[in-house]
Amino acid sequence: MWPRELRLAPTMRAALIRAHGEPDVVEIAEVDEPLVGPDSVLIEVAASSVNPVDWKIVAGNLQGAIPHHLPIIPGWDVAGTVQAVGPAVTAVAVGDRVAAYDREDHVQHGTYAELTSVPERTVAKVPDGVSFEQAGALPLAGLTAAQALDAAGVIDGDTVLVHAAAGGVGSMVVQLAAHGGARVIGTASPTNHDYLRDLGAEPVTYGDGLVDAVRKLAPDGVDVVVDLIGGDALAATPKLLADGGRSVSIIDAATVRELGGAYVFVRGRGGQLGELLTLVADGTLRVEIAETFPLDRTADALRASKGGHVRGKVVITV
Numbered sequence: 001m002w003p004r005e006l007r008l009a010p011t012m013r014a015a016l017i018r019a020h021g022e023p024d025v026v027e028i029a030e031v032d033e034p035l036v037g038p039d040s041v042l043i044e045v046a047a048s049s050v051n052p053v054d055w056k057i058v059a060g061n062l063q064g065a066i067p068h069h070l071p072i073i074p075g076w077d078v079a080g081t082v083q084a085v086g087p088a089v090t091a092v093a094v095g096d097r098v099a100a101y102d103r104e105d106h107v108q109h110g111t112y113a114e115l116t117s118v119p120e121r122t123v124a125k126v127p128d129g130v131s132f133e134q135a136g137a138l139p140l141a142g143l144t145a146a147q148a149l150d151a152a153g154v155i156d157g158d159t160v161l162v163h164a165a166a167g168g169v170g171s172m173v174v175q176l177a178a179h180g181g182a183r184v185i186g187t188a189s190p191t192n193h194d195y196l197r198d199l200g201a202e203p204v205t206y207g208d209g210l211v212d213a214v215r216k217l218a219p220d221g222v223d224v225v226v227d228l229i230g231g232d233a234l235a236a237t238p239k240l241l242a243d244g245g246r247s248v249s250i251i252d253a254a255t256v257r258e259l260g261g262a263y264v265f266v267r268g269r270g271g272q273l274g275e276l277l278t279l280v281a282d283g284t285l286r287v288e289i290a291e292t293f294p295l296d297r298t299a300d301a302l303r304a305s306k307g308g309h310v311r312g313k314v315v316i317t318v
């Protein structure tokens, strides 16, 4: 068991929870270094980022959906340098700059640590010119955006409505859809409207009046609804879609399926992450970083995300 009082194995610093609760339960502890399996990549972590799933795991909200094993190191995004590889690994080598989205099937060994061990299939090389902060902020949000657009079959010329367009996933959905030739309408509070315009979307304010505001911009309805918030926004889908329109949600599987749409739960795919990193390197995809915290302040980073109004991403550096 770890963390140990008497340790023989090499140790590292990590953010750790021994019980679920508010972000205050996060401590910085000395724990055993991760093991490197036959197809694992051991990464010396330079940066990670906060996704809402991280504070939900800390709170214990997902215990019914994914097996949890306390104590838990939170964090699923990583960028850093390869320190060791298992004997079956061929795609990367010691010293490479890499990034990964590593959701474990059993939640225990995350990325808010000095070292993390991830499966080779999740890893992509980070191109020159892309910082570890950008690369560490990209994986979960970028892959979710790409996989949601794929699930909805978004094509050149579609009009796409994105609910919660200014957040980590939304910022990526807007840019990828616009890059693919779609016209994008995004919901955000008025303080984020200029930001959405910069990303390539026509902004509308969420809440009361949303349906009328969208209909004003797209009188015949939109071709695709991308739901990143659920609730009333998702429920309004039938009033917003054009005939034959498609919808996708990353929040509410049951409701979106009742509405004839698709649910996406993001998968770690190194090849797809590599394509996204290339788009960052060539300036197509902007990774907006709202705030950066050192590992010691992981609890503050989680609180910042939990507030629900981050523009882009909160980054943690190690």
Ligand SMILES: NC(=O)c1ccc[n+]([C@@H]2O[C@H](COP(=O)([O-])OP(=O)(O)OC[C@H]3O[C@@H](n4cnc5c(N)ncnc54)[C@H](OP(=O)(O)O)[C@@H]3O)[C@@H](O)[C@H]2O)c1
Pocket: 051, 052, 053, 140, 141, 144, 163, 164, 165, 166, 167, 168, 169, 170, 187, 188, 189, 190, 191, 192, 206, 207, 228, 229, 233, 250, 251, 264, 265, 266, 305, 308, 309, 310, 311, 312
């Ligand atoms: N199924 C999956 O695989 C998957 C993957 C990734 C994320 N998720 C989930 O998807 C959700 C979004 O993730 P995220 O990383 O994008 O979160 P995030 O970065 O924390 O989202 C923050 C954004 O949400 C916006 N927002 C808050 N309330 C809103 C509302 N009522 N209507 C529209 N926008 C609103 C805020 O805009 P303003 O500041 O302008 O209000 C802010 O920009 C989370 O619940 C997350 O757990 C699921």
